[in-house]
Amino acid sequence: MKITTLELICLLFCSVAFAQETQQETMTAATKPKLVLREGTEVYLNFGQRVTRQRARVGEPVELMLAADLKVGDTVVAAAGSRAIGVVLRQDDFYVRATWLQAANTKVKLHGSLRIPKMSAQKTPSGQTVFHNDVPGTAVVDADTELPWPEGQPATVADNEKSAAREVKIPANKLRLPNGKQVQLMLMESISSKKAKAGDSVRFQVLGDVKVDGLVVIANKATAMGVITTAHGAGIAWRTGKLQMQMDFVTLIDQQKQPLQTQTSAKGTVDTPWWVDALNEKNPLVVYLLPLVLPLAWLQPGNQAILPKGTLIMVETSGEVFLDRSVVEASQLAATGRKQGDATVTVYYPNYGDGRSFKVLCGLVQVGKARRGRNFNLKLPPGKYVFRLQPECNPVSLQVEEGGEHYLKVAGTQIVHDTRKEWIFQLAIVEHDIGELESTETTPVQAKDAPNISKFDLAKLQAEQPPKKHR
Secondary structure: OOOOOOHHHHHHHHHHHHHHHHHHHHHHHHHHOEEEEOOOOEEEEEEOOEEOOOOOOOOOOEEEEOOOOOOOOOEEEEEEEEEEEEEEEEEOOOEEEEEEEEEEEEEEEEOOOEEHHHHEEHHHHOOOEOOOOOOEEEEEEEOOOEEOOOOOOOHHHHHHHEEEOOOOOOOOOEEEEEOEEEEEEEEEEEEEEOOOOOOEEEEEEEEOOOEEEOOOEOOOOOEEEEEEEEEOOEEEEEEOOOEEEEEEEEEEEOEEEEEEOOOOEEEEOOOHHHHHHHHHOOOHHHHHHHHHHHHHHOOOOOOOOOOOOEEEEEEEEEEEEEEHHHHHHHHHHOOOOOOOOEEEEEEEEEOOOOOOEEEEEEOOEEEEEEEOOOEEEEEOOOOOOOEEEEEOOOOOOEEOOOOOOOEEEEEEEEEOOOOOHHHHHEEEEEEEEHHHHOOOOOOOOOOOOOOOOHHHHHHOOOOOOOOOOOO
């Protein structure tokens, strides 16, 4: 096969052009700026599924979705509706801890909790308790995350500058705790507008380690403080109580006190007067006495504002601080071996509800009885166990770890259905620190009622109850 001179020239010209184009693309890719989603970036989330109390269990995942476009500079890195995942943290006031967000092909780690007050729970005609979140909850990006540039959105100088604007050169011997770092706190005492006064100090405890570069800078259970700024008690004429609080500081791993910039508040509610309920029921006696009742209606008091012990709030640090890396490293908890021996499972029943007691079953065995305001402990070897209240209640599966401390709570919710109030109870797995705090409000059962696990067959304790047979 002969190649003419003209064909050879064309072939050489195409080869050179292709090589130049390839080299240009390689140089562009190499010089393409990084797109970094910065730690502390706020992410607004809604529930991505119908959330019911019957299906939502502590520790189980919940589908979330992005409520608004997430941007770096002017570049959208995750569109509204993008998938996110959270984990159920509590069921009374419904808390979900955000864990990650899908941005293109990258899972962006999140932290922060979405809360739906129990008063937002509604009961459907089918008997399901449904939670609603009308306002998006806020989580934050847990750490700087590098993302690929979205297809069809070229990397611009403006985006690069905005992405790099927050770059801070940190000396090798320092750790930077940025302004606005989120910290989850748990209230260690109940506060009521009836007794609280402006200027009172309020104690909190950190829930979960806060890390920078893989090192703990704020330790789990570290002390944090707040100050009551406003306290108004409830009064007649439906005047409700009011509380406002300014967060003060949190203790860092090196014992510095880092200021906080978050405020929180609570407001009392107004109960429906008895005579209004009676009118709704068309009680003829109340209708007859209404002219006598109405002049006294203004005496109806409002309720106090209450922040109960164990309330969870998300706060933010105020101001940037640089910590000595060597001091932080020296302050890390010493590595300890895993605890040995049986685990402890504490079952507790807070002081609420209608006074009923419940059988507590582990596998096929009744291991104790849950009574209001009481708790009892079980010593169990490692393994999987299935617990339930009463044989007919929904089961809760608990993976018991060697030497671990686990908490099960008799969780109750009061639901108003038409004019009837009803308490619904079920067992719930509670995070360690929350269970440890809440269980202190209950008292141990008497020695004669304390369960003795050693007399039960382990195979029956770990057995799963067979499904019910429907006739």
